[in-house]
Amino acid sequence: MSMEEPSVSTSATTSRAVRFESFGGPEALRVREVAVPEVGPGQIRVRVTAAGLNPMDWFMTSDAETAARFGLSLPCGFGTDYAGVVDQVDDGVSEFAVGDRVFGGAMSRAVADYVVVDEAGTIAVGGEAHRTPDGVEDRTAATFAIAGCTAAAALAVVKVGAGDTVLIGGAGGGVGVFAVQLARLAGARVIGTGSATSADALRALGAEPVAYGDGLVDRVRALTPGGVSAVMDLHGTDTVLAARELGVPDERITTIAGQVDGITSANGANAPRDAVEEIAGLVAAGRLRVPIAASFPIEQIRAAVERQAGRHVHGKVVIDL
Known part of the structure; x- marks a missing residue:
């Protein structure tokens, strides 16, 4: 990384993030004020606008043994699917620029105002990002990854x-x-x-x-x-x-x-290469649709997870940020 400052478009110093500080279900979730993360080599920062929920989100942190299987320990974040806008990039990044709309996955840290992911990472290691096609809303894009x-x-x-x-x-x-x-x-x-x-x-x-x-x-x-x-x-x-x-x-x-x-x-993790980008393209073309069953503000994270965990939801539950 060069000595130049990374491209950046935010002046915020604190932000919101959902955290697990103890193992358990929705009752263990907390919305906390945290420092705005900064990019490192080969990374981008995304101002998250929507985060999709999945059953694995709360299953992974239900107890210490399960969390350890996923490489997680307390305290940790929550949620994996996100969509938003790139607002900071490291000098070495060539695929993304400030202002790009993106979606992807960052394991157990997506329900937050900002998420930092690797330009060439995976959901489980470093996080990953894809360009959001024109015509696809962030709420919808936030459901694709998992x-x-x-x-x-x-x-x-x-x-x-x-x-x-x-x-x-x-x-x-x-x-x-x-x-x-x-x-x-x-x-x-x-x-x-x-x-x-x-x-x-x-x-x-x-x-x-x-x-x-x-x-x-x-x-x-x-x-x-x-x-x-x-x-x-x-x-x-x-x-x-x-x-x-x-x-x-x-x-x-x-x-x-x-x-x-x-x-x-x-x-x-074993899906065909480019599967998620193909899905995004199908949605953009109107050939595949994603029903959004409900959306909640981050302050109602517990209610959102309880709704999603009920397993009788017809479609996806999304957090708006």
Whole structure:
């Protein structure tokens, strides 16, 4: 890094950030005043305007053992998905400039006024950024990183393509809204499990709704006389068990939240290269939409997390900053 001052467009010295100072659920979250972070070599700073919530956000810090698995220790920040505007860049950065609209992921530190990320990092190491396409709102862009990559990874595991009939468990959740539409864009027929109240939301995404719970296998068989060829369980393991009963081979079944012997789990970190930018492009082109179920100001972070953690949200929950 040269001795020149980095490009900067803010005069603020303190900012807001959501912090975990003890392990636990929404009750452990605090909004704190913190120093505005400064960029280091190869980094950009983003003035965050929106941060999308995911189940992993609160799961990672539920207890010390789980946090350690993700490389986290107290005190730590909260949230991973963000969108905003670049407001400081290191001299060595060539891909971004002050004023660029960006989105991306920064593990467990995105719900804050400012986030510093590496120009060439990853969500888990250093954070990452992508340009937000024209016509895509920040609230929407703030939902792409975790859910979009996880959905793309799940489709890649089971190799969804034209002619497939895909059963998606938990189709109305944050990952489900992406998975349903990506599967449809790949040419597949989609059957999506959900509650009775989610049926219209699933139809709007392009899925044929089916109620989860006892009798799922029979209901799916009635809908698909020709059988199901691939299954993504985005909630737990119940849909995996149904898949096996339906005769779907293990290599065409995946999970994101549960572990089952013989089944390959999908991890967003293993999504196809450029998957999240492709998703952003689909949204910009009007070919994929992201329903925003609710948005909350940062001061209502606990209420927002409780709403998201209820698992009956049809779409994404976003924090406005």
